[in-house]
Amino acid sequence: MAGWQNARVTTGPLNDRPADPSPLLALDIGGTSLRAALVQGGRVLDRVEARTPRPATPDAVITAALELARPLAARAGAVGVACAGAVARGRVTATATHTFPGWVDIPLAERLGAGLGLPCAALNDARAAAWGEFAAGAGQGTTEFMFVTVSTGVGAGLVLGGRLHLAGNGLDAELGFVTVPSHWHAGALTPAGQLAPLEFESSGTALNARAAALGFADARALCDAADAGDATADAEYRHSAAGLAWKIADIAALLGVTRAALGGSVGLRPGYRTRVQEALAAFPERYRPEVVHAALGADAGLIGAALWAARSARHGEAQDGGAQDPSTRDASAQG
Template sequence: SSDLAARAGAVGVACAGAVARGRVTATATHTFPGWVDIPLAERLGAGLGLPCAALNDARAAAWGEFAAGAGQGTTEFMFVTVSTGVGAGLVLGGRLHLAGNGLDAELGFVSVPAHWHAGAPTPAGPLAPLEFESSGTALNARAAALGFADARSLCDAAEGGDATADADYRHSAAGLAWKIADIAALLGVTRVALGGSVGLRPGYRARVQEALAAFPERYRPEVVHAALGADAGLIGAALWAFRSAQRGEAQDGGAQNPSTRDASAQG
């Protein structure tokens, strides 16, 4: 760790789960069993001898895209990943939105009309989490039901003109589009960057845009692809740690939100 400390100024961590002030609680308990209020930033910082800051992986990607990718030039921005699940991060007024309880932008758990119930298990009723209707996992379940090998095969077929596959592909995109319009109405987001294995597909973005066309123009933010690809979270975590270390806030992950000026300086 002494060699690392000599070469690095700070450590940034992007991880799944609810992250608040550098402390992590697993939301998918099968991923990190027993992780409840773990002081991740503090322990890593102590072990490595470096200032350390931790963010949820989607929030880190949002900061990376805002500071150095598809969100540059905006002040109201959202990053959305559509992959195994659905995750998001929000930048509002040029500041990364972070809540004290770690529920900063849990887009995958907002409610939509239940059609597939492709998650496990869902309460009985007319609503389901967005993740159960729009994620890659949900598309995998639909792919199996339709005889496709996996979600990628279903998406390929939809983009190739298979009407049955396209109906499910559009269902996934429409659910996400509805929530994007809701967030635009609530928070004034003007640009949304899509990432993740499903979200980065050109055909998926096109279908999200088509579904958004049903809403008034003021509720239709620009929808683009994330520019940093799979590295968005790494870049965002590094930029956040650098900025936090400069302010002396990184050791316990308790950094407050940086301004737009901070982001441009880090880019």
């Protein structure tokens, strides 16, 4: 199993990638906070953080991100950005509705690269985390790998044949929007019998709605009660895990994924992974990928964005809205 349990952020070469000659700057642009870090060899050297401005307009967020990152930029050779929403060739092509409403066709990499004076590459935050885990975390030793974050929403990233899968329109691996049948449950967001987005059934937001309907303080309290043996809470917790397990099995059947790493505040709970594994037992063995916890925690997106910026800069693709996407190059160039 390639020793994933002992995976750590390391200072050595990753997946035969040459060691970075200089530190890389990474930016994580989220709805609650902005984070900047210096990364070298897959290890975070230094970091700073600030709250995301309100209202979170493109100009306000980009200005705040530049102010946060500039003190670190002088030490970096390139910058990688992880951002919520659909991102293609450095542009935010579709908004993350609840995080950055109205962000459409924003040249994120171009503006941040120009403001920092560095080559810049940008990815969706889940795709960046997938690349980080593949290169430096729980995905090491695989070629077909899936990262899933279960938190406020449900997001994912895919590595296929050792290459990060990126669609030209940025709408790839949008796992939260694939559908599952909705069943009646406490706090249901979709009537029973209808198809519902996976986010409505399996996300932290869905668990919060169920928790409120059952009298729990929040999703954490419901999950804790389930782990302590509360049968009603456990039924809701298993409902969330079963929907995700179904879609993981579907993707394994379609794309041959052999390992899925769970991240996010819900996905990292030991009890959640156990319930996903138990739900997967209902599927044929060949469609049951290994389910593990993400190894890099909250730093997966930062590390993945930095590593992606390094390989993009090596191939002259950073900060170029029309250049060939790095993921379409031969796997030997995938850094």
